[in-house]
Amino acid sequence: MMHRYMPMTEADREEMLNVIGISSVDELFADIPESVRFTRDLAIKEAKSESALLKELSRLAAKNADSKQFASFLGAGVYDHYKPIIVDHVISRSEFYTAYTPYQPEISQGELQAIFEFQTMICELTGMDLANSSMYDGGTALAEAGTLAAGHTKRKKLLVSETVHPESRDVVRSYADGQQIEVITIPQKDGVTDVEELKKLLADDTAAVLVQYPNFFGQVEELQAIGELAHDNGALFVVSSNPLALGILTPPGELGADITVGDAQPFGIPEQFGGPHCGYFAVTKKLMRKVPGRLVGETTDDQGRRGYVLTLQAREQHIRRDKATSNICSNQALNALAASVAMTALGKTGAREIAYQNYAKTHYAKQAFEKAGFTVLGGNSHFNEIVVDCKRSVKELNKQLLEQGIIGGYDLSLTYAGMENHALFAVTEQRTKEEIDALVQEMEAVHA
């Protein structure tokens, strides 16, 4: 058969069979024992033409409610932010997206340099000494931070705040389980990590304290105090951080973090039903040789020209094999590129401005909710999310909001006991005052 992705003609095949010295392609499969040979046709859908398939899949896509048509107040780790249009133009250059891992630096300088720049931008935002080339996502990056800490301290207990994203905590537990590491939850109090409880839980077998900044409830944790407690007990301090928030918040690196991880999705990466996004992993110098995944470093060629290579590979799975402490092989290079372009477009002033707008809009929403008689958790130390007592089932509320073209907040009763009727609303810079007002009014109306 001929197909647009396969150029071999019948004549080509004949010539090639001749060179090989066989008469039929089947002979090349003769080593597959008959007992396991698959002889029928695969029972999968027949091929469709380009137009027919595009039409079918467009119809399927139209069944979904997307954030271009609806005003979305859903966040909880994935956000609808300004995506500079230039991002897609850059990542659509197929020299980037059809390349593999840059194992041949002479013909991969573009990718390597782009990643080197990504590493630098992550360092700038987080205040850490170095960052790797990216991880699968924020959740698995946090999990790898936990296992790194256990390996580094040779201790087997992780203390994870209840205010860390519930799905990330699940992933931390799964990873820890593989290596017989115990995961203990630090309870929250009023939406932030309960420091008194943390003091009681800390012991000389604690490998690390893991918190989120801003946390799952949108509250900005007082990192320094938590970090000091961790360090006093010889534990590492791990912070999972939304990098966009760091446009206005003090970087974790200045507040004692040994490892800062997170997801760069807020920078130019679409929601995509939860993935692929782009984890980042940044550390202090002392942990440089423990970092999982790929690192790009600067060097020179024999003529003194500056160039970039994958470096410190002795840490990685393909060299260490069963001595490896992480099995990560791929990264999220294309999404790291997208994030780099978005961070570059925003630049020094835009990174501050967008973070500031997120704060201001959320603050406005908080006041609007309070004015309308709703209770909002916590004071003013929030970033782009707030917890609101909706005074009724969030599931029901969201159904009614949807009819008004609004995607409501995250139903906290799904993951937190005692948070019935509470929703987590995300208010990014993309939400207009009108949309915020409409949300509050709609909730008032529903309540009345």
Place this chain on the structure above:
Amino acid sequence: MHNENQPLIFEVSKPGRIGYSLTDLDVPEVDLSALLPNSLVRKEDAALPEVSELDIMRHYTALSNRNHGVDTGFYPLGSCTMKYNPKINEAVARIPGFANIHPLQDESTVQGAMEVAYDLQEHLCEITGMDEVTLQPAAGAHGEWTALMMIRSFHEANGDTGRTKVLVPDSAHGTNPASATVAGFDTVTVNSDENGLVDIEDLKAKVGDDTAALMLTNPNTLGLFEEHIMEMAKIVHGAGGKLYYDGANLNAVMSKARPGDMGFDAVHLNLHKTFTGPHGGGGPGSGPVGVKKDLAAFLPKPVLEKNDGVYTFNYDVPQSIGRVKPFYGNFGIYLRAYTYIRSMGPDGLKAVTENAVLNANYMMRRLEPFFDLPYPQHCKHEFVLSGRRQKKLGVRTLDMAKRLLDFGFHPPTVYFPLNVEEGMMIEPTETESKETLDSFIDAMIQIAKEVEENPEIVQEAPHTTVISRLDETKAARKPVLRYTPATEEELVKA
């Protein structure tokens, strides 16, 4: 000298330039220093670049011109399946109804996306011969680990807690032993025999009641089909272990043999390889895992189900190994894979395998006279040459790989698998034309001649790239992992 350097984006930055367009704030301004504790308010802006939109586009266009992708030229990187990345995939992934949907929306508002995921699971079950598939793992290595965690849970659920070992052939991908370690197992290496296949006697000697699983790539990394697979399955199953299939090389056997029919209990697939991901310069990937019925209870949660025509995520999976990734895997990548499978259909996928294997065998036979071929039988989708002969003349495989760059080709995977001296692992894929294969073969033959007649030209290659061989020792010894602006003192020196 320095003007030859491609500037970093930070070096073209100029204070005051901007490249963004934010809407003016339509709510009252706030005073952060009054609302947030002083210690939490950032004092100094992150030193991100200050550039115009055209600066950005020129910068990244220049970088892309310093990068080789499949769209640039032939990329026969063994075990990586560098096939053409169809453009319809990119178009589909950018449809707003797929690109801009939130993972935590009410299920009723994402039925279209869930239908894609479910139908893909069904397709992958049929292609692999497995009973259930999870799309959650983000990449191949992540899938390996996921499946091993399930196998561990399976044994533990049977009260079988002494199974601490995972058997891995010496030709395996590096991720196999690493995944086993990260999943809490000890790795035992099984040797290959003189035909490049798993040594059955060695397997028999090493399998036992402490065996949790055997991890196997079939065809293996030499591109050879493990003919004794059923016997191996019998040995491992007989000892109470499970059989794990590394799907990195599935492009070689689609429609010809299915892991599920070969006795495998679990399989991971690299959708970014066989199913046109794309590779993205190193990721994102997607690494679904398929399992047989007796492992299904341990799948990561949530499990995607279809009930009365409605798609739902089932979180009530009591024996699940838990979550391996937030949300539901790399949807944007498996959506592309789904688009590819639907573009190919059953006949197309069969032709993929046949053409991929034909291309590899054609290249192997044409190159055989010029290089050592340690395993001379027919190969599958890839084959491994040895540069032993050339090494004796003082030219290493690495040199030949670098010389290929001068011909505009991406070199094969080199020094892998570990059981071939000076190995060159070549995987052409089915999307390349005979003309392309011939021009690559001609280049290889010319290089073999150069090794005999003019070895310096090979040893000093590449000669035509934007940069020559880089000092990797320096990079590792004095790591520079981020840009730091030159201090005034350094500027004066320069």
